[in-house]
Amino acid sequence: MGSPRRRGYLNHRTGEAAEQRIARDYERRGFAIAGRRWRGPGGEIDLIARNGRGVVFVEVKQSRDFDRAAERIGRRQMDRICASAQAFLAGEPDGQLTEMRFDVALVDATGAFRIVENAFGLT
Numbered sequence: 001m002g003s004p005r006r007r008g009y010l011n012h013r014t015g016e017a018a019e020q021r022i023a024r025d026y027e028r029r030g031f032a033i034a035g036r037r038w039r040g041p042g043g044e045i046d047l048i049a050r051n052g053r054g055v056v057f058v059e060v061k062q063s064r065d066f067d068r069a070a071e072r073i074g075r076r077q078m079d080r081i082c083a084s085a086q087a088f089l090a091g092e093p094d095g096q097l098t099e100m101r102f103d104v105a106l107v108d109a110t111g112a113f114r115i116v117e118n119a120f121g122l123t
Helices: 004-028 066-071 075-089
Strands: 032-040 043-051 054-062 100-107 113-116
Touching: 004 032, 004 043, 004 054, 004 100, 004 113, 032 075, 043 075, 054 066, 054 075, 066 100, 075 100
Parallel strands: 054 100
Antiparallel strands: 032 043, 043 054, 100 113
16 A cells, blocks of 8 residues: 555645645636635635635545545534634635635545535535
8 A cells, every 4th residue: 555655645646636626616617716725723724715705615525435525524623614714804805794605525536526515504
């Protein structure tokens, strides 16, 4: 299977490729990508997309299948993403009143993906 260092490198590259694919899908649907791997106080947000004055924070999860990818998102991670999103919104003209949502992009081993809009249930 290879050394842990090599597996880590391959996982990193695979994750980058999945994020690129998801970014292209958002762009195809008319969104502008405002940030990639944006770091805030809670941690990293994989993608930040804009549609008009609204902002979409996107977490990309890749695994063998969609169910396993979905299982990789826990409450603590959602809380960290929300904390970073608040920091990002502080720089927006409407601040915390900015229209926003949190999407999750699930990517399987074949590269197929599903986007779950408003996955955190926040508006």
